Amino acid sequence: MIAALILVISLAALFQFFVSYCRSLIAACNTAELSPEVQEVAGLQGQLVPADEFERLLQFVHLCPAAEHDRNGLRAVSAYFRLMSWLRALVQPLAPRLAAWAEAERAGCGYFAAVALDRRIMHSRELMAAQMSQQL
Amino acid sequence: MLSPVDYLLWFASVFFEAAVVVCLFRSRFLTWYLPLNICMLGALLIGIGRFVALHHFGFLSLQYRYIYYFSDALSTVLLYFAIMALYQIMFKQMKVSQYIRAGSIFLLGATALFSYLVIRDHKTQLLTRFAGELSQNLYFLGVVLTYLLWGALAKLRETRTRLVQLILALGIYFSVSAIAYALRNMFSDLPVARLLVQLAGTFLPLAWAYTFWRVPEEARLALARLAAPNPNQ
Numbered sequence: 001m002i003a004a005l006i007l008v009i010s011l012a013a014l015f016q017f018f019v020s021y022c023r024s025l026i027a028a029c030n031t032a033e034l035s036p037e038v039q040e041v042a043g044l045q046g047q048l049v050p051a052d053e054f055e056r057l058l059q060f061v062h063l064c065p066a067a068e069h070d071r072n073g074l075r076a077v078s079a080y081f082r083l084m085s086w087l088r089a090l091v092q093p094l095a096p097r098l099a100a101w102a103e104a105e106r107a108g109c110g111y112f113a114a115v116a117l118d119r120r121i122m123h124s125r126e127l128m129a130a131q132m133s134q135q136l
Numbered sequence: 137m138l139s140p141v142d143y144l145l146w147f148a149s150v151f152f153e154a155a156v157v158v159c160l161f162r163s164r165f166l167t168w169y170l171p172l173n174i175c176m177l178g179a180l181l182i183g184i185g186r187f188v189a190l191h192h193f194g195f196l197s198l199q200y201r202y203i204y205y206f207s208d209a210l211s212t213v214l215l216y217f218a219i220m221a222l223y224q225i226m227f228k229q230m231k232v233s234q235y236i237r238a239g240s241i242f243l244l245g246a247t248a249l250f251s252y253l254v255i256r257d258h259k260t261q262l263l264t265r266f267a268g269e270l271s272q273n274l275y276f277l278g279v280v281l282t283y284l285l286w287g288a289l290a291k292l293r294e295t296r297t298r299l300v301q302l303i304l305a306l307g308i309y310f311s312v313s314a315i316a317y318a319l320r321n322m323f324s325d326l327p328v329a330r331l332l333v334q335l336a337g338t339f340l341p342l343a344w345a346y347t348f349w350r351v352p353e354e355a356r357l358a359l360a361r362l363a364a365p366n367p368n369q
Contacts, residue, residue, distance in 0.1 A: 003321035006276050006314055013279050014311035020286070021304035021343075027357040028297055072346045 022080035025073045026108040029115040038118040049114045051106035054081050057113035064120035065127060074116055081109040138195060145334040146187065152341035153180040159348040169348075171221030172302070175214040176341060182207045202264060209267040212274040215306070216244060219281050222303055226288060243281075247273050272317040278310035297355035298347055305343035312336035 034047055042057055049057070058078065088102035138146075153176050160166055160173040186207055193199040220240040224233050251269040258265055285303055294300065316332035323329075 003318045007318035007322070010276070010279055010311045010314035010318060013283050014308060014315065017282070017286070017304050017307035017311055021301065021308060024297065024300050024304060024357060028301075028351065028355065072342050073350075 018083075019080070022076055023105075023108075025077055026080075026105075026112045029112045030108070032115045032118070034114055035118050035121075037121055038114060041121065042114060042117060044114065049107065049110040051103055051110050054106065054110040054113050057110065057117055061113060061117045061120055064117070064124050073112070077109050077112050081106060084109070138190075141331075142334060145338050146183065149334075149338040149341055150180060150183040150187075152338065152345045153177075153183060155345040156341050156348060159345060163348065163353075165353055168225065169221075171224075172218050172344070175218040175221075176344070178214045179211050179341070182211050205264050205267040205271070209271045209274075212271045212278070213244070215309075216240070216274055216278060216281075219278060219285065219306060222299070222306070223281075223285060225299060226285065226292075226294065243277065244274075247277055272314075272321075275310055275314040275317055279307070279314050282307040282310055295356040296353075297357045298351045298353055300357065301347040301351060302344060305340055305347070308343075309336045309340040312339070 034044065034049075038044070039046070042053070042060060044053070058074070061074065084102045084105045088099050088106070091102070092099045156176040157173060157180060160169055160176075163169075166173065186203060189200050189203040193203075217240070220236060223236050223240075227233070227236065248270060251266055251273050255262065255265040255269050282303060286307060289300065289303060312332050313336050316329040316336070319326050319329040319332070
């Protein structure tokens with residue numbers, strides 16, 4: 001009985017902590033502006049990133065050489081995106097406001113992926129520049 | 137026996153714990169986060185010690201089981217002090233550190249006493265049972281204390297990104313560990329429970345290493361963006 005109670009409370013706490021943690025990762029990226037390069041590569045218009053672009057942007061991110069520091073954030077935000085997609089599909093007919101919130105969160109995930117792509121492109125350029133300077 | 141996934145998660149957690157220690161030693165804020173660094177250094181030594189014990193005595197040996205449970209209790213106590221350190225950082229300006237210290241020691245003592253009362257009727261392996269019970273209770277206490285800290289953080293409109301991410305990562309760690317222990321109690325020897333403990337043990341140093349490496353101390357965020365949604369709004 002006590003174990004079941006602990007399980008339920010911990011699951012509820014985990015949900016709250018996980019959502020807040022992912023939102024803190026996304027919020028930390030919100031201040032970064034997308035470069036014209038990433039907008040061109042990913043076919044984005046301005047600073048807005050539609051939620052449905054997340055998966056495609058993530059595929060672009062995986063094409064770039066990995067930078068060790070962003071893997072953790074990408075994995076957490078990918079899981080968060082799936083959670084929000086699932087939540088949106090589940091509550092769409094019952095609670096439209098909650099579904100709209102989930103959609104806004106998915107768009108936030110999309111922006112996070114675009115910023116990650118931007119950073120990886122920059123990282124790739126730095127690697128290439130370093131390689132070229134070594135060859136010279 | 138341990139599978140390759142177990143070894144992988146083990147090595148990953150040791151690597152990320154070392155990364156947190158190195159990041160903090162190189163940072164200007166070493167004294168600020170010193171208790172967290174001590175906690176990670178302790179977890180690193182415990183991880184290495186467990187590995188040595190595993191190879192020396194074997195996974196199924198009694199010695200390894202003793203070392204596992206006692207080191208788990210020790211690492212939980214260290215993480216408990218890490219929460220208290222985060223409380224100290226959070227309430228630094230209020231000058232209530234002595235109350236936090238006294239409260240934390242009282243809570244730890246009360247949890248140890250409660251754990252002893254739960255296991256005192258057992259005739260065998262009293263110390264191992266005590267270590268296991270203490271870990272389990274401290275994990276749940278960790279969930280409650282981290283949740284309270286998160287609530288205080290929201291109430292005081294704390295905007296330091298680093299502090300927010302450190303607390304939330306700790307909250308995820310304690311929640312997953314408490315879930316794993318609860319599952320173990322409900323369905324004994326559940327393989328998922330062991331995997332959850334290992335995943336949580338890898339996640340925490342990974343998230344902290346990411347925070348100390350990538351998030352500058354000066355970074356701020358709008359806390360209103362972080363709370364989970366209220367369906368009534």
